[in-house]
Amino acid sequence: MKTIADLIDHARARSGIATDSAMGVRLGKSKQTMSQWRSGVRNPEDDDVVRLCRIAGEEPAEWLLIAQVARTTGAAHDAWLALARKFGAAASVALMVCVLSLVALPASAHGGGSVVGFGLPEQAVVIGIMRSSGSGCGRG
Numbered sequence: 001m002k003t004i005a006d007l008i009d010h011a012r013a014r015s016g017i018a019t020d021s022a023m024g025v026r027l028g029k030s031k032q033t034m035s036q037w038r039s040g041v042r043n044p045e046d047d048d049v050v051r052l053c054r055i056a057g058e059e060p061a062e063w064l065l066i067a068q069v070a071r072t073t074g075a076a077h078d079a080w081l082a083l084a085r086k087f088g089a090a091a092s093v094a095l096m097v098c099v100l101s102l103v104a105l106p107a108s109a110h111g112g113g114s115v116v117g118f119g120l121p122e123q124a125v126v127i128g129i130m131r132s133s134g135s136g137c138g139r140g
Contacts, residue, residue, distance in 0.1 A: 004070065005038045007063050010056035027051060043070045062087055
């Protein structure tokens with residue numbers, strides 16, 4: 001699973017910021033705070049996660065879930081983790097559906113329903129992806 005350290009890395013790469021310390025300056029955070037976020041000793045507040053997402057060019061929803069998973073313990077941790085995994089699996093399926101719709105051939109090319117680039121009916125491929133992805137809860 002992704003971590004806040006991954007988000008920091010994405011933000012640094014996209015903005016051309018060379019160090020965590022320099023990223024901290026941009027965010028108004030100390031070098032120590034950035035180090036604690038990276039190591040998982042402390043976790044950023046939601047507003048800080050959103051700011052990092054903006055810098056990284058990332059949608060904040062998944063990252064907010066990841067931050068919440070890192071903040072909680074016990075049964076609540078397990079529930080947030082399951083939700084984060086479901087969200088990740090759903091996003092993966094949605095991405096695949098979008099990709100498949102881009103590679104679909106028009107119906108006029110073969111006289112029938114839409115067929116994906118592999119010669120399979122579009123609906124069969126989407127159903128296969130949905131079945132193979134599962135809910136994501138059982139994956140580690």
